[in-house]
Amino acid sequence: MKMKKLLALMLCLALVGSLAACGGGGEETPATDAPDTPATDAPTTPADDAPAADGLITVGVINNDPNESGYRTANDAAMRATFTEANGYKATFYNNNDAAQQIATAQQMIQDEVDFLLLSPASTTGWDTVLQDAQAAGTQVILFDRMLEADESMYVAAVVSDMPAEGKTAVDWLEAQGLDEYNIIHIQGHMGSDAQLGRTGALDEKVAAEANWNYVTQQTADWDEATAKTIVQSVIDSGKDFNVIYAENNGMARGAAAALDANGITHGVDGDVIIMGFDSDKWAFEEVLAGRWNYMGLCNPLQADTVDAIIKDLVAGNEPAEKIIYTPEQGFDAAPLPQADVDKYGT
Amino acid sequence: MTAPVKDPVKKVESARESFFKRLTRQQLFIPLAALVLLVLFNLIADPSFFAVSIKENSLGNPVLSGNIISVLDNASELVILSIGMTLVTASSGGQDISVGAAMAIAGSVILRLVCGGQVNADTMHMNLFLALFIAIVVSMLFGAFNGTLVAYFKIQPMVATLILYTAGRSIAAWINNNELPIMNDISFKYAGTFLPGIPVPTPIFVTLFVILLFWLALKFTNLGLYTQSVGINASSARLNGLNPQFIKLLTYMILGACVAVAGFLRVSRSGSINYSRIAENIEMDAILAVALGGNALGGGKFNIYGSVLGAYVIQFLTTTLYKYDVASTALPAYKAVVVILLVVLSAPVVREKLTRVKGRTPAKAAKEVS
Missing domain, CATH: 1.10.287 (Helix Hairpins)
Incomplete structure (x- = not known):
């Protein structure tokens, strides 16, 4: 009996401990961690979206894990810097790469009657109930960074990166290189995420359409640098020829480049293998600038200001002019990359 | 007349039988059999799997390259972890599921120290060995935390280590202020890649060194005997004058040291870290290596060489699957x-x-x- 009680006690402590630790690490801050949110919300009438009595707009921010990549770190930091009390918000943040956990937290936030639910979904599907609940409760949903599959009427605005366009830009750039044959190592991100689907889609289409575009291998490294390195090393070990590495984020491109370096295969502008990455890391810009990589598709992580403007407009009674707002993005290669752009977009 | 003819046949048969029996009873039978199966499969499917060639890497050093080298190289972290995991399993009859998260902490500590708090550092701000030593101490403290919960509070190891499993990656991120630091100094990567002029990947040497260290410790100290007797029956071990709690705590701290070395190898492969992805799910592979090595997961008798072999088998399997383009999500x-x-x-x-x-x-x- 004593043992059981002790065990139960420790289990409780473990739970509390993990919550506290997560809060401390700033990684996972579940909505239930902020019991004062409903209290201050009490005078709010969610239907008309008036700010709470203390003048603060309550927002629930659901994002992915900031440690997933440099891109996400910048994205999360920008959101946290924008939605502060000084800026007129009472914000609750939650970070998790697991869509199921995100959905559970979103429902909790809707029950807590937040005015706005800001959402960067980990997967594009499975959000129907959340969106319906939000509509029923009068919570306005704004998507940022990533899209989900739902009717446009289910959310008020989406400030996102146009992932299919990013993929298209990259594939067009690759085509413009005019290689005789494209033997591609395609390293994919987390399967089912918006970024992976968009960046894979364009390349898949091209490889299917053109006879001289081939996949040497197509594998997911789950955004992980070490896995990407292993994948490329295994292709090298098996003696297959390749001349393009299309990695769906910069970290994985870096891992791929490390595998090439270890085998003395040249890459970059004057090298044998073209290296392509995505996102906005400053160090990756520098790789492109130095000619060690050939291309980086910019994925702009800084949507916080745009989201902020939309919310302020909505509270003032103005609907956003466009439902889906794409953040300005472009592809960069070594030739026309001025230092000014590195400073402007690098994060 | 028939009997003398049949007798030798029977004898041979029974000799064969007992040889087979003796073989299967050997603890190393399972991992060895698995390894032989994998080797045979690759030999039949594509013998070029075993080809090893010398190439020149981008720094102009001659380096060995090939699937076998990749297996030996990439298994390093897992081998080191599985040794520590074997001791923990033997003494406490349970497994530490926080090793992946603890590797993130160790890697984060090392990068924080050598980068000196910078996000993108070109030179090392601290002697690498000192940084590694500090990471080992930190990691052993976390090991002691796990060990205390298990040994003195008598919590099931899986539950006790669940705490660090959940919190570890956040702690790792917190150590570096949620930044993802990058170390560009080439000498930082020697441990994870190649030493100049030496064609064999450094992690292989580090792994051999760790195995040697444990071989010496098990041969010249009572660590093995004590661990085993605590695992088989803690109360009779106590009656014989051992301190079971301390032995359990000790094994968790030893695992902590292993974790730090593994974490160091992992971050020095690339000079960077990704807290939520580094060594993800490696705890499962480490436990699997212990099981593959024929060790009882309920504690007691153990054989670290079985676990080492088990770890190499797992990496062999992974590399084989990569070679045949099996999607890594299916691994x-x-x-x-x-x-x-x-x-x-x-x-x-x-x-x-x-x-x-x-x-x-x-x-x-x-x-x-x-």
């Missing part, structure tokens, strides 16, 4: 098949049945002859 499914086979084969019911079947056939044959 866990293949590992699951291995786990199911192992667990079923080592279940007492199945074991009993198997030995009975083996025991009965020669006896029956003998009866029929007489």
Whole structure:
């Protein structure tokens, strides 16, 4: 009996401990961690979206894990810097790469009657109930960074990166290189995420359409640098020829480049293998600038200001002019990359 | 006239039987058999799998390259972890599931120290060995935390280590202020890649060194005996003058040191860290390596070489699957098949049945002859 009680006690402590630790690490801050949110919300009438009595707009921010990549770190930091009390918000943040956990937290936030639910979904599907609940409760949903599959009427605005366009830009750039044959190592991100689907889609289409575009291998490294390195090393070990590495984020491109370096295969502008990455890391810009990589598709992580403007407009009674707002993005290669752009977009 | 003819046949048969029996009873039988199976498969499917060539890397050093080298190189972290995991399993009858998260902490500590708080550092701000030493101390403290919960509070190891499993990656991120630091100094990467002029990947040497260290410790100290006796029966070990709690705590701290070395190898492969992805799910592979090595997951007798072999088998399997373009998301499914086979084969019911079947056939044959 004593043992059981002790065990139960420790289990409780473990739970509390993990919550506290997560809060401390700033990684996972579940909505239930902020019991004062409903209290201050009490005078709010969610239907008309008036700010709470203390003048603060309550927002629930659901994002992915900031440690997933440099891109996400910048994205999360920008959101946290924008939605502060000084800026007129009472914000609750939650970070998790697991869509199921995100959905559970979103429902909790809707029950807590937040005015706005800001959402960067980990997967594009499975959000129907959340969106319906939000509509029923009068919570306005704004998507940022990533899209989900739902009717446009289910959310008020989406400030996102146009992932299919990013993929298209990259594939067009690759085509413009005019290689005789494209033997591609395609390293994919987390399967089912918006970024992976968009960046894979364009390349898949091209490889299917053109006879001289081939996949040497197509594998997911789950955004992980070490896995990407292993994948490329295994292709090298098996003696297959390749001349393009299309990695769906910069970290994985870096891992791929490390595998090439270890085998003395040249890459970059004057090298044998073209290296392509995505996102906005400053160090990756520098790789492109130095000619060690050939291309980086910019994925702009800084949507916080745009989201902020939309919310302020909505509270003032103005609907956003466009439902889906794409953040300005472009592809960069070594030739026309001025230092000014590195400073402007690098994060 | 028939008897003398049949007798030698029977003798040979029974000799063969007992040889087979002796072989299967060997603890290293399972991992060795798995390794032989994998080697045979690759030999038949594509012998070029075993080709090793010398190439020149981008720094102008000659380096060995090939699937076998990749297996030995990439298995390093897992081998080191599985040694520590074997000791923990033997002493406490449970596993530490926080090793992946603890590796993130160790890696984060090292990068924080050598980068000196910078996000993108070109030179090392601290002697690498000092940084590694500090990481080992930090990691052993976390190991002591786990060990205390298990040994003194008598919490099931899986539950006790669940705490660090959940919190570890956040702690790792917190150590570096949620930044993802990058170390560009080439000498930082020597440990994870190649030393100048030496064609064999450094992690292989580090792994050999760790194995040697444990071989010496087990040979010249009572660590092995004490761990084993605590694992088999803690109260009788206590009656014999051992301190079971301390021994358990010690094994968790030793695992902590292993974790730090593994974390160091992992971050020095790339000079960077990704807290939520680094060494993800490696705890499962480490536990699988211990099981593959024929060690009882309930504690007691153990053999670290079995676990080492088990770790190499797992990496061999992973590399083989990569070679044949099996999607990396499907890898866990293949590992699951291995786990199911192992667990079923080592279940007492199945074991009993198997030995009975083996025991009965020669006896029956003998009866029929007489």
